[in-house]
Amino acid sequence: MKKKKLFSRDNQAYLYLLPWIVGMLVLQIYPFITSFYYSLTEYNALTDPKFVGMANYIRLFTRDKEFFKSLTATVTYAVLTVPFKIIMSLFIAILLNKGRKGIGALRTIYYLPSLFGGSMAVSILWKIMFMDDGMINAFLHSFGHETISFLGNPATALPTLSALEVWQFGSSMVMFLAALKQVPQSLYEAARIDGAGRIKSFFSITIPQISPIIFFCIIMQTINALQNFTSAFVVTQGGPVKSTYMLGLKLYNDGFLFMKMGYASATSWIIFGLVTIFTLVLFGTSKFWVFYGDE
Amino acid sequence: MSKKLKNRINEVIMYVVLITIGIIMIYPLIWMFFASFKTNEEIYGSIALLPKSYSFQAFVDGWNAIGGNTYAVFFRNSFLLVLPTTILTVVASTLTAYGFARFNFKGKKAMFALLMSTLMLPNAILIIPRYAIFRDLNVLDGYGPFYLMAAFACYPFFSYMLIQFLRGLPRDLDESAYIDGCGTFKTLTHILLPLLKPALFSAGLFQFLWTYNDYFNSLIYINTVKKYTVSMALRLSLDTESVVIWKNVMAMSCLAVLPVVVLFFFAQKYFVEGIATTGLKG
Numbered sequence: 001m002k003k004k005k006l007f008s009r010d011n012q013a014y015l016y017l018l019p020w021i022v023g024m025l026v027l028q029i030y031p032f033i034t035s036f037y038y039s040l041t042e043y044n045a046l047t048d049p050k051f052v053g054m055a056n057y058i059r060l061f062t063r064d065k066e067f068f069k070s071l072t073a074t075v076t077y078a079v080l081t082v083p084f085k086i087i088m089s090l091f092i093a094i095l096l097n098k099g100r101k102g103i104g105a106l107r108t109i110y111y112l113p114s115l116f117g118g119s120m121a122v123s124i125l126w127k128i129m130f131m132d133d134g135m136i137n138a139f140l141h142s143f144g145h146e147t148i149s150f151l152g153n154p155a156t157a158l159p160t161l162s163a164l165e166v167w168q169f170g171s172s173m174v175m176f177l178a179a180l181k182q183v184p185q186s187l188y189e190a191a192r193i194d195g196a197g198r199i200k201s202f203f204s205i206t207i208p209q210i211s212p213i214i215f216f217c218i219i220m221q222t223i224n225a226l227q228n229f230t231s232a233f234v235v236t237q238g239g240p241v242k243s244t245y246m247l248g249l250k251l252y253n254d255g256f257l258f259m260k261m262g263y264a265s266a267t268s269w270i271i272f273g274l275v276t277i278f279t280l281v282l283f284g285t286s287k288f289w290v291f292y293g294d295e
Numbered sequence: 296m297s298k299k300l301k302n303r304i305n306e307v308i309m310y311v312v313l314i315t316i317g318i319i320m321i322y323p324l325i326w327m328f329f330a331s332f333k334t335n336e337e338i339y340g341s342i343a344l345l346p347k348s349y350s351f352q353a354f355v356d357g358w359n360a361i362g363g364n365t366y367a368v369f370f371r372n373s374f375l376l377v378l379p380t381t382i383l384t385v386v387a388s389t390l391t392a393y394g395f396a397r398f399n400f401k402g403k404k405a406m407f408a409l410l411m412s413t414l415m416l417p418n419a420i421l422i423i424p425r426y427a428i429f430r431d432l433n434v435l436d437g438y439g440p441f442y443l444m445a446a447f448a449c450y451p452f453f454s455y456m457l458i459q460f461l462r463g464l465p466r467d468l469d470e471s472a473y474i475d476g477c478g479t480f481k482t483l484t485h486i487l488l489p490l491l492k493p494a495l496f497s498a499g500l501f502q503f504l505w506t507y508n509d510y511f512n513s514l515i516y517i518n519t520v521k522k523y524t525v526s527m528a529l530r531l532s533l534d535t536e537s538v539v540i541w542k543n544v545m546a547m548s549c550l551a552v553l554p555v556v557v558l559f560f561f562a563q564k565y566f567v568e569g570i571a572t573t574g575l576k577g
Binding site: 009010011012013014015016017019020021022023024026027028030031032034035038045092095096098099102106107108109110111112113115116117118119120121122124125126128129131133134135137138139141142167171174175178219223226227229230233234247248251252255256261264265268269271272275279 | 306338390421424425428473504510514548559563
C-alpha cells in the first residue's frame with residue numbers, strides 16, 4: 001500500500017514492466033545495435049573488436065563461395081517448407097473439421113510430430129531413416145527401386161530436411177482447426193442458397209474467414225525457416241557440397257567454431273535482411289487476400 | 296445414386312485419406328521405438344518394423360554411454376535448465392502482460408510496438424552480442440543465460456500471449472476490486488491469476504517444450520560435458536564412437552522425447568487451447 005502513495009495507479013505499470021524494460025534494453029535493443037557494430041569489425045571474442053567498415057559484407061558478396069550456396073539453401077528451404085506446411089495443415093484441418101468420429105485421436109496423431117520441434121531426437125531419427133541403407137531405402141528396394149542417396153545427393157538433401165520440417169505441421173493445423181470452428185455456418189447456408197458449390201464456397205468463404213490465421217502462420221513459419229539450424233547441423237552437417245549449408249549453420253560455424261564473430265554478425269544481418277524482405281513482401285500481399293472482419 | 300449414399304462414400308474416402316496420412320505421420324515415431332531393440336544389421340536395409348527379439352540392453356548401454364556420465368546426469372541437467380526457465384518465463388511474462396493490459400501509462404503505445412517488433416526479431420541476429428554479454432557477466436557454460444533471459448521477459452511470445460488473454464477478461468473485475476481498496480498487486484494475485492490459470496499453464500507448457508527441445512542455444516552457452524542437456528548428449532553420442540550403435544542412440548532418443556509425450560497426454564487440453572487462442576487473436 002505504500003507504493004500507492006508514491007505512484008498513481010497507472011504509473012505502477014512501470015513497476016510491473018521493470019523486468020521487461022531492463023530485458024528489452026540490455027538483452028534486445030543493445031544486442032541488436034552491437035550486432036550491427038560487430039558486423040563492421042573483426043572480432044574474435046577474445047580481443048577488442050577492430051573496425052573494418054564494410055569489409056565483412058564485401059567479402060560475403062564477393063569472395064565467400066559458401067555464401068551464395070548458404071543464401072540459396074536458406075531461401076529454398078523457406079520456400080519449400082512454408083507453403084507445403086500451410087497446405088498440409090489446411091487440408092488436414094478441413095478434413096478433420098468435417099469428420100465426426102475419432103477426430104480427437106486423429107488430431108493427436110497429426111499433432112504429435114510437431115511436439116518435437118527442432119529437437120535432436122527427431123533429427124537423429126531422420127538421419128537414420130534416410131541413410132543409404134536406411135529404412136526408407138529398404139522400403140524403396142522392396143518395390144524394386146534402386147537406392148536413392150537422400151543425404152548424399154545435393155539435389156535430394158535439402159528436400160529431405162524440408163520433409164522433416166513439413167512433417168511437423170501440427171501446430172498450424174490446430175490453429176486452423178480452431179479457426180474453422182469459428183466460421184459462421186450461416187455464411188455457408190447463404191452461399192448454398194445463392195447456388196455456390198463446395199469449391200466456390202471454400203475460396204469465397206473458408207479462406208477469407210480464416211485468412212488472418214493463415215497469414216500469422218506464414219509469417220511465423222517463414223521467420224523460423226530462415227533461421228533453421230539443428231536439422232542441417234545434425235542430419236547433413238551442411239553437406240553434400242554445402243547444399244544444405246543454411247545461413248544459421250554458417251553463422252554458427254563462422255562465429256563459434258572459427259571465432260570470426262564480426263564476420264558471423266554480418267551473416268546474421270543477412271538473415272535479418274531476408275526476414276525483413278520476406279515479411280514486407282508478405283505484408284504487401286496481405287491486403288489482397290487477408291480479410292480482417294470488424295472485431 | 297442417392298444423396299445419402301454419396302455422402303456416406305465421401306465420408307469413407309475422407310477417413311481412408313485421414314488414416315493413411317496419419318499412419319505415415321506416426322510411423323517414424325513407432326519405428327524409432329522399435330529400433331531401440333534392433334541390431335545395426337536389422338536397422339540397415341530392413342523394412343521390418345518389429346525387431347527379431349526384445350531386450351532392454353540398448354537402454355542400459357545407451358544410458359551409460361558417454362565417458363563417465365550417465366543419462367541420469369543429462370536428464371537432471373535438462374530439468375535444471377528447463378524448470379527454472381519455465382517458471383521465470385511465466386512469472387516475468389505475467390507481470391509484463393499485466394502492465395500492458397491493465398494500465399494506461401505514458402509511452403504505452405511505443406513500448407507495445409517495441410514488444411511486437413521483438414516478436415519478429417530473429418534470434419540469429421542477437422546471439423553473438425548476447426554471448427558477449429553473458430561472457431562479461433560470467434554466466435557462460437551454465438544455465439545462467441537461460442534464467443536471465445526468462446527473468447527479464449525476453450520471450451515476447453509469452454508476454455504477447457498473456458496480454459491477449461488478459462484483454463479477454465472483463466475489466467470490471469479488477470476495477471471493482473481496486474475501488475474496494477485492493478492494491479494493483481493484490482488484484483493481480485487474488486482476482487486475475489485464478490482466471491489466468493489455463494493461459495499460464497499453456498504458456499508454461501510451451502516454454503517447457505521449446506526449452507527442452509532447444510539445441511542451438513545450449514550448444515552456444517554450455518561447454519562442459521558434465522553440464523550437457525539430453526539433446527547435447529544425444530548429439531555427442533554420434534561423435535564419440537567410431538561405429539555408432541544405433542539402437543543405443545534410438546533408445547536414448549525414445550527416452551529423450553518421453554517427457555514431452557507424457558506431458559502432452561496429461562495436458563493435451565492446454566496445448567490445444569494455448570495454440571488456438573494465440574493464433575486466433577494474432
